[in-house]
Amino acid sequence: MNILEAVGNTSLVRLRKVVPPGCAAILAKLEWENPTGSMKDRMARAVIARAEEDGRLKAGGTVVEYTGGSTGASLALVCAAKGYRIRIVTSDAFSREKLDQMAALGAELTLVPSEGGRTTRKLILDMIETARGLSREPNTYWTDQLNNHDSIAGYEVLGEEIWAQTGGVVDAFVQCVGTAASLRGVAATLKRHKPGMRIVAVEPAESPVLGGGEPGPHKIEGVGIGYTPPLWQPSLADGIEAIPTDEAKAMARRLAREEALFAGTSSGANVIAAIRVGQRLGPGATVVTLMVDSGLKYVNTDVYRGS
Numbered sequence: 001m002n003i004l005e006a007v008g009n010t011s012l013v014r015l016r017k018v019v020p021p022g023c024a025a026i027l028a029k030l031e032w033e034n035p036t037g038s039m040k041d042r043m044a045r046a047v048i049a050r051a052e053e054d055g056r057l058k059a060g061g062t063v064v065e066y067t068g069g070s071t072g073a074s075l076a077l078v079c080a081a082k083g084y085r086i087r088i089v090t091s092d093a094f095s096r097e098k099l100d101q102m103a104a105l106g107a108e109l110t111l112v113p114s115e116g117g118r119t120t121r122k123l124i125l126d127m128i129e130t131a132r133g134l135s136r137e138p139n140t141y142w143t144d145q146l147n148n149h150d151s152i153a154g155y156e157v158l159g160e161e162i163w164a165q166t167g168g169v170v171d172a173f174v175q176c177v178g179t180a181a182s183l184r185g186v187a188a189t190l191k192r193h194k195p196g197m198r199i200v201a202v203e204p205a206e207s208p209v210l211g212g213g214e215p216g217p218h219k220i221e222g223v224g225i226g227y228t229p230p231l232w233q234p235s236l237a238d239g240i241e242a243i244p245t246d247e248a249k250a251m252a253r254r255l256a257r258e259e260a261l262f263a264g265t266s267s268g269a270n271v272i273a274a275i276r277v278g279q280r281l282g283p284g285a286t287v288v289t290l291m292v293d294s295g296l297k298y299v300n301t302d303v304y305r306g307s
Contacts, residue, residue: 003081007034007041008157012165012288017258018251018271024171024278024285026271028261029162031290036073036101038293039158043181044074046154047143048082057141062087064134065143066127068119068178068222069098070293075143076105089131093117094221097297110134118217119207121226145179147230155185162186162288163193171281172198174241174274174289176223176266177210180232182290187236198238198281202266202273205242210234219245220265222292241273248272249303252295256304262295265303 010033015026031039051057062085065075072088079086088107090099093114103109112127114120128146135142145151162170173190175183180201187199203210206218207226215226220243245265252268255261267290274289281287298304 003035004045004078007045009161010034012162013261015259015261015271018254019275020279022279022283023275024281024283024287026274026278027166027170027286027288028267028271029158029288029290030261031292032263032294036070036077036105037296038070038074039155039182039290040070040074040293041077042158043145043151043154044071044078047145047148047150048075048078048084050150050153051141051143057084058139059083060139061085062137062140063143064131064140065089065145066124066131067145068094069102069297070222071145072102072107073098073105076102076107080106087134089127089134091123091127093119093123095298095301097300098221101297115217118219119221119224119226120217121215124225124227145181146225148181149231151179151181152185152188152231155182156189158182159186159189163190166286166288168193169286170194170197170288171285172200172274172277172287174200174202174270174277174287176202176220176269176292177229177232178223178225180229184231184233184236191236198277199236200239200241200273200277201237202241202243202269204248204269205244208240208242210237211240211242213242220248220269222264223266223269239277241276243269243272252298252303256295261291263291264293264295264298267291267293
């Protein structure tokens with residue numbers, strides 16, 4: 001077995017203490033059990049494998065990507081396992097832990113400055129243009145996560161895992177939207193099994209663009225890019241929940257202290273949204289969401305430091 005075979009088959013646990021009375025069962029998939037501590041290992045394995053298969057990535061090649069960190073760490077892991085050079089465009093808007101993890105796995109980092117450490121539309125577009133420049137060098141494959149349909153396939157397996165682990169007893173799936181690949185991959189799979197499955201997207205309340213609002217700066221890392229992601233498919237989502245950054249951080253802290261689940265800010269947002277959905281569906285229903293990544297990626301941020 002090699003490290004890439006360790007991706008997937010993560011645990012599914014039921015939340016108990018943070019879930020209010022009268023709510024549906026809330027189940028969380030522990031995606032930090034993947035090798036780099038996030039769900040992004042699934043997409044990284046898929047996009048590299050598909051690029052190898054059709055010749056976009058050849059032996060001795062270089063991989064380039066723009067990322068807030070988790071995708072970069074996952075791509076760096078896959079590239080280290082397969083022997084590719086990797087160059088990552090990222091920013092000071094993202095946690096030091098994420099930057100250090102990417103570098104530890106061999107990624108060469110190019111940093112784009114942010115506005116006060118916040119994620120904004122301008123930052124994402126600046127990162128994309130920097131990556132575009134690097135991608136023009138010879139023998140380079142740009143994974144271009146916001147436009148890469150190969151990433152969706154990496155999450156279809158996640159949908160199958162949820163279906164199998166719940167024995168088909170699942171009524172709704174709730175997930176934050178960054179590129180929208182994970183929502184699309186899981187939603188397509190679950191709706192194939194159960195057409196009436198409710199799919200709910202989550203975004204920062206400060207930048208509620210999927211719900212028709214105006215973009216704005218926020219600090220839920222990895223989601224809410226400030227414009228509609230190209231992979232977003234509105235027909236797959238039955239609802240959208242907008243969660244404020246401060247509430248997402250507070251729920252992340254509650255999850256650690258009350259549920260012993262150590263996760264990041266987007267996971268906190270997922271749980272708040274899942275509870276909202278669960279309260280509407282009521283007892284007897286089952287809602288599944290994701291613990292997107294490990295709290296170890298945020299220990300020196302204001303999510304946990306001094307809290």
